[in-house]
Amino acid sequence: MMDSQKSANISNLEDISERYKRLYAGAVYDVLEGMGHPNQALSHHLTPLTPGMKLAGPAFTVKGSVTAERVEEDRETALQMVCSMTHPCIEVRDRGTSFNVAIYGELSATTAKAHGAIGALLDGGTRDSALLINVGFPVFARYRSPVEAFGRYMIHKFQVPIYVSGELTDTVEIKPGDFIFGEEDGVLVIPKDLILPVLNKCEEIKSLEDKARVDFARGDDPLDVFKRYHRF
Secondary structure, eight states: OOHHHHHHTOSOHHHHHHHHHTSOHHHHHHHHHHTTOTTOBBOTTOEESSTTOOEEEEEEEEEEEEOSSOOHHHHHHHHHHHHTOOSSEEEEEOOOOSSOOBOOOHHHHHHHHHTTEEEEEEEEEEOOHHHHHHTTOOEEEEEEOOOBOBTTEEEEEESSOEEEEBSSSSEEEEOTTOEEEEETTEEEEEOGGGHHHHHHHHHHHHHHHHHHHHHHHHTOOHHHHHHHHOOO
């Protein structure tokens, strides 16, 4: 059982992930800020490969580092990492290198998916974008590049706390099991002990906003609608 399941008392992460996918980033951010966590938004430079992609799942963290050598230990670490994944998870890689290289690609995604990954979040580059889009594997990345990472980047550790570029802060810490939520408006990190509280509150807000949206569209007095739902 993953740490996020233990701490949040979650019996069905797949169901939790599907419920999150019905939400939107603005509501999730507002709830996090209201709970005293305003700095959980990641950099707006981390974007989906194509509109409509969503990330919703616990983080499987990967810490990278620079290497100028082609070492076989790198491949062994990568293989060990993949075998340690548990469904469902989002593979999250920090920048790890100053080289503008692709630290992820279609074969990485195919292997990770077979071992439980349901998406990837990269504070760096990806390649094989068309293949990733065609197979419907959601990937959020800083940029795209055809440049091979092997010999320029290596996986140093996995399932350890990492830091990814933030929106309101330079970086945001992501711990194994923290929940990753991403869509077109951005990516948010929900601390693993808040996965269910944030979800429940967001669903409550979404229900109110859905009702208010109908009333606003119908032409009801905006002030009356606001008084009914306290949403605008």
